[in-house]
Amino acid sequence: MAMKTYSMELLFKALADRTRLRLLSLMGEDEVCVCYFVEVFKTNQPKISRHLAYLRRAGLVAARREGKWMHYRVATPPDAHAARIFMEVRAWLREEREMQRDRERLQQLCCAPRPPVQLKRAPRPASLAADAPRV
Amino acid sequence: MAMKTYSMELLFKALADRTRLRLLSLMGEDEVCVCYFVEVFKTNQPKISRHLAYLRRAGLVAARREGKWMHYRVATPPDAHAARIFMEVRAWLREEREMQRDRERLQQLCCAPRPPVQLKRAPRPASLAADAPRV
């Protein structure tokens, strides 16, 4: 299971950035569409894509295409030690205040009666798709 | 026990450097004198001091002065999550090949019948002090 070539630095460099930590926190256990990240962070889209690519290279997220949309979800890194540490990191993220605020904001965007224009047709995160009002 | 202001980035930035990981690995459970790091890595002394200062700012090591010598040891970061993660990191370090080689090299330097000039009078790491031959 453990992969010899996976380096500790690769993991820690990926985790040593606030934006990337916030992205991981927003994913939680769900798949999330890129456009939601852009809305929650109120930032430009290339910035999000760049950080997601970084996380993917470190084996911390995986991507799935659905038509025009890309869904990202947290993945398990190939090294056993890295996987254990990453689990602890995600537990930590769940308890951090700023991270909680981000997730609340994501929830509001998904369930808003009049979602922002950019999200009109965007597929919602899996856990919010069922009960959220469709446009 | 958990300290609110301790940031995740502080921890991961400290861990995202090979030299700092090697330093942590060399300490293991002991106090180690700065001069040993310099010898094991065969590098200049300011480089070691800078990285040790970085680790100290991140709460990952503590220092103790003994006359002219400074001894560094691994410390427990003030945040509970950080402490758990740091424990896993140290377990990982114990299994990494390059890190093992560093520790073997430290052991050789301590127990050598004719230690390098720079270490003639240096205090040895605690676990090696008892059985190692004195000069």
Next chain:
DNA sequence: CGCTCACATTTGCACAAGCGAATATATCAC
């Protein structure tokens, strides 16, 4: 006191990383 030793800090430079703006790619609608 001055001198040496062990370590810390500063300085200047090269390189890596994050940024926004612009551009490229890929899919869908027509």
Next chain:
DNA sequence: GTGATATATTCGCTTGTGCAAATGTGAGCG
């Protein structure tokens, strides 16, 4: 095919980080 939408990548630019060399600090010795 064209055009629109969603995402990825590239391009300068700025900032941060690690480095070696030089300098500073603090303790012990004579």
